[in-house]
Amino acid sequence: MDKYIWNFDEFCKSDKDFYDRLDKLSIGIKNIKDKKINDLYDTLKSYFALALEREKLYTYAELNSDIKIGEEKYIKMKEELDKVYNNLKKYQTKIVNYILSLNKEKDELINKDKRLKEYDMYLYEVLRNKRSYITNDKIIDDTNKMHKINEEYKKEIENADYLYENNERINISGYNKLSKDVSREEKEKLFDKLLLGLKTVNKSVSKLFIERVKLCLEISKEKKYKDSLEETLIDNDLPNNIVDNLIEVTNDNINLLRKYEQIVCKNNNIEKYNYLDKLETDIKFNMEYEDAVEDVKEALKILGKDYVSKLDKVFNSNSIDVYPRKGKVNGGYNFRNYTKPMILMNYNGNYQSVSTVAHETGHAVNGIMIKEHEPYQNFYSSVFLSETASKTNEELLKHYYEKNKDMKKFILTAKINDFISSVYMQCIYLEFEKNVYDLERENKNITCDTLNNLFYNIFTKYFGKDSVTENIKYFWVSRLHYFYNDYRFYNYQYAYGLISSIYISENIIESKNDMLNKYIEFLKTGGSKSTKDSLKILGIDYSKKDALKEAFKYFDNLLNEYKNG
Numbered sequence: 001m002d003k004y005i006w007n008f009d010e011f012c013k014s015d016k017d018f019y020d021r022l023d024k025l026s027i028g029i030k031n032i033k034d035k036k037i038n039d040l041y042d043t044l045k046s047y048f049a050l051a052l053e054r055e056k057l058y059t060y061a062e063l064n065s066d067i068k069i070g071e072e073k074y075i076k077m078k079e080e081l082d083k084v085y086n087n088l089k090k091y092q093t094k095i096v097n098y099i100l101s102l103n104k105e106k107d108e109l110i111n112k113d114k115r116l117k118e119y120d121m122y123l124y125e126v127l128r129n130k131r132s133y134i135t136n137d138k139i140i141d142d143t144n145k146m147h148k149i150n151e152e153y154k155k156e157i158e159n160a161d162y163l164y165e166n167n168e169r170i171n172i173s174g175y176n177k178l179s180k181d182v183s184r185e186e187k188e189k190l191f192d193k194l195l196l197g198l199k200t201v202n203k204s205v206s207k208l209f210i211e212r213v214k215l216c217l218e219i220s221k222e223k224k225y226k227d228s229l230e231e232t233l234i235d236n237d238l239p240n241n242i243v244d245n246l247i248e249v250t251n252d253n254i255n256l257l258r259k260y261e262q263i264v265c266k267n268n269n270i271e272k273y274n275y276l277d278k279l280e281t282d283i284k285f286n287m288e289y290e291d292a293v294e295d296v297k298e299a300l301k302i303l304g305k306d307y308v309s310k311l312d313k314v315f316n317s318n319s320i321d322v323y324p325r326k327g328k329v330n331g332g333y334n335f336r337n338y339t340k341p342m343i344l345m346n347y348n349g350n351y352q353s354v355s356t357v358a359h360e361t362g363h364a365v366n367g368i369m370i371k372e373h374e375p376y377q378n379f380y381s382s383v384f385l386s387e388t389a390s391k392t393n394e395e396l397l398k399h400y401y402e403k404n405k406d407m408k409k410f411i412l413t414a415k416i417n418d419f420i421s422s423v424y425m426q427c428i429y430l431e432f433e434k435n436v437y438d439l440e441r442e443n444k445n446i447t448c449d450t451l452n453n454l455f456y457n458i459f460t461k462y463f464g465k466d467s468v469t470e471n472i473k474y475f476w477v478s479r480l481h482y483f484y485n486d487y488r489f490y491n492y493q494y495a496y497g498l499i500s501s502i503y504i505s506e507n508i509i510e511s512k513n514d515m516l517n518k519y520i521e522f523l524k525t526g527g528s529k530s531t532k533d534s535l536k537i538l539g540i541d542y543s544k545k546d547a548l549k550e551a552f553k554y555f556d557n558l559l560n561e562y563k564n565g
Contacts, residue, residue, distance in 0.1 A: 004289075006067070007318030010340045012060040018077060025053050026084045033091040037098045041115040044122065047088075047095060048377050052338060054088055057081055059337050065151075066329040066344060067321060069158050075151055082147060086140045096133040099126050121528055122377050131223045132235055139222050142215045149212045153483040154329060156201045156208070160477075180350060181284070187276050195471035198478055205477045206448035213440050216488055227441050229434065232489045236382035237531040239543055243430065243492050249548040250427040250495075254462060256552065257424060259559055260416065261467075275467040279413040279562065283406070285351040289322055292347075292354040296361065299400030300393060302508060304520070307365060314341055314364045322347050331480055332356050334363035336386070338379045341367050351414060355394050362393035370526035378528040383490070385534055387497025388504070389523060394418070395505035412562055419555045422498040424462060426491040429479055431458050433489060451476065499551045500540060513539060 012018045028050055037043050061077035068074060102109065106123045110116045116123065126133060179190045216228045225231040233240050261273040268277060287295070293315055297308055314320070317340070321328075324346035335342040341364030347353045366389035370379055398418075402411040432455050439446055439454075456473035481487040507515035515538075522537045535542065 003316075003318060004320070004322040005318065006063060006321045006342060008060050008064070011056045015073065015077075018057060018060055019080075021053065022057055022080060022084060025050065025057065026087075028053075029084060029087045029091060033087060033094065037095065040095075040098070040109070041113055041119070043095060043098075044116075044119050044377070047091060048375075050088060050091075052376050054081070054085060055337055056339055058085075059335060059339070059342065063335060063342055063344070066154075067325075067327065069154055069327050069329060071327075078147065078151075082144055086144075089135050089140065093133060093135045096126050096130075099123065100130060118375065119377060121530075124530070128237075129234055131225060132231075134223045136222065139219050142219050142222075146212060146215050149208050149215075150483050153205060153208050156204050157330070157478065157480075158327075160197045160201045180348075184270075184274070184277070188274065191276055192469060192471055195469070195474045198474040199471065202452070202474050202477055203448050206451050209436075209451065209482055210440070210446050212483060213436055213446075217437065217440055228437055228488050236384045238382070238384055242496075242542060243434065243489065245545050245548060246492050246495055247427055247431055247434075249545055249552065250423060253552040253555075256556055256559065257420070257462060259556075260420065261464075263559060263563055273464070273467050275463050275472070278417055281410045281413055283410045285354075285410070286349045287354055288349065289347050289357075292357050295354065295400065296358045296393075296397060299358065299397040302396060302399075303516070307520075310365045310368045311361055313368065314343070314361050319343055319364065320345060320360075324348070329480075332360060334360045334367075334390075336363070336367060336380070338367075338371060338376050341365075351410075355397060355414075355418075358393040358397040359390040362390035365389070366523050369520075369523045373524040374526045374528050378526050381525065381527045381534060382531045384493050384496065384531055387493045388500045388538075391422070391494075391497040391501035392504050392519070395501045396508070399505065399509055409565070412558065412565070416555070416558050416562060419498065419558065423495045423551070423555075426494045428458055428462055429476070429481070430489065430491040430495075432476055433482060433491070496542065499547060500538070502551070502554060503540065503547075504538060 012021065032043075032046055032050075058078075058081055061074050061081055065071065065074035065078065099109075104112075106120070106127055109123060110120065175190060175194045179187050182190070220226075220228045220231045223231060225234070229243060230240060233242065260279075261277075264277050264279055265271065265273050267279055270277065297311055297315075300311060301308055319341045320343040322345050328346070329344065330346060332345045333343070335344070341361075343360040343364055345353070345356060345360065347357070363386060366386070367379075370381075398411050398414055401407045435454055435458070436446065436451065439450070444450075452473035455476040456470070459472055459475070460468065476482070481490045504515060504519055507513050508519060518537055518539070522534060525534050525537065529537075540547070
């Protein structure tokens with residue numbers, strides 16, 4: 001089998017195997033969902049066994065649909081699986097209602113039945129946040145509609161009219177490859193063509209996005225939340241002002257972008273800054289995938305032999321679908337699941353691709369370590385924590401390359417550009433999304449023009465009107481996170497992930513605060529602790545703005561180092 005593509009055998013052997021097991025899963029749920037709950041421990045054990053089987057089937061169908069966009073059989077699989085999942089959700093609701101009806105604290109339940117210690121965190125989550133588990137026919141129906149919107153978006157973005165000089169239609173990954181090693185003028189032309197390609201699906205995607213926002217708010221309302229942002233933050237066990245703090249502190253430091261732009265203009269010998277202008281060095285980074293794998297392994301040796309052995313397991317188990325091809329979704333991700341890490345990439349050899357190898361394998365190894373130490377019910381930590389493992393790998397990769405004096409300027413450049421993409425750019429996407437939800441919550445009439453103008457105004461607040469053409473207003477259309485089911489307000493987590501990873505990696509490199517041991521312990525924790533307690537392992541507290549302010553001081557120091565170097 002081609003080692004550069006996924007192997008689904010640990011999930012399903014074939015489409016026939018999928019449907020055979022789907023039938024068994026459906027029967028299994030039907031057999032228990034109407035039974036009276038007498039033994040909570042046995043009930044939870046049965047529920048999570050069914051949930052894990054459902055996750056395996058979902059991974060098979062979802063990932064196949066991402067590498068074979070538009071194939072009806074995988075869309076049909078997900079539709080069939082949704083029906084089964086709805087019944088499983090109803091059974092989960094029955095369990096939750098039963099737990100709540102006992103009217104007891106978590107420790108009381110465990111003291112009465114010591115076996116329930118195995119489900120300590122599940123009981124904590126149910127009793128901490130009852131609203132998350134509310135479901136009814138409307139929520140189920142709205143959730144299914146969101147799945148369909150996701151599928152429609154993927155079709156739209158794949159069919160956007162990206163036509164270039166040779167009349168070959170390519171996707172966004174193809175654009176990134178085309179824009180590599182071309183003149184500044186050509187890069188601007190290509191980017192504008194990309195934006196005009198997004199314009200061709202702007203109206204249809206706008207309609208999908210507005211519909212999705214409405215559905216998300218309806219679901220949040222049914223669950224008694226003020227809005228979807230509150231639901232997201234409470235689900236992640238985070239302070240309700242963490243997003244507002246990030247936007248506020250980032251806006252207070254937009255002046256550092258002006259400083260950055262001046263450095264770019266001087267370094268590139270240009271008079272007027274363009275958004276596409278970046279700090280660059282003479283080093284032309286182009287690396288074969290196999291060499292990238294070896295570099296990532298070398299960079300992460302600092303985390304210990306056990307960590308590297310798990311990296312090898314990821315690289316040698318058909319867990320990574322490496323290269324772009326027709327019918328494959330853009331971008332990259334690690335599909336979180338308990339059975340086996342599954343990473344989608346569109347590797348093209350540039351530094352960002354190598355960094356993505358480090359990033360996504362950070363997620364993957366984190367998942368392997370959790371599985372080794374925790375049962376399925378404790379696998380999923382908050383999404384907020386998940387970016388910590390991936391961004392720390394990126395920082396350690398930079399440190400590895402930085403030790404080569406010929407690469408030092410290149411890595412300093414990468415650190416600066418990464419801070420802009422992980423913090424400033426994510427805040428642009430975050431502000432846009434937050435504003436759209438606020439407008440809908442206030443019953444404002446949102447149109448395609450509303451979305452475009454809003455994105456344009458926020459983007460140019462950060463980078464200035466002179467740095468882009470008016471067509472930048474279509475750029476939001478390419479943001480996958482706005483449409484994927486569990487990624488509402490996802491972008492702030494990239495910013496906090498970078499801030500955490502800088503702190504962790506620098507302490508590991510400098511052998512301070514016993515950080516290596518703390519970090520390995522953190523990686524094993526998964527969902528066995530609350531978000532707050534997991535951060536405590538690392539000595540991190542985000543209840544205040546101090547860490548954010550320190551991060552921007554770090555960025556300012558990087559700019560000064562570059563300017564004075």
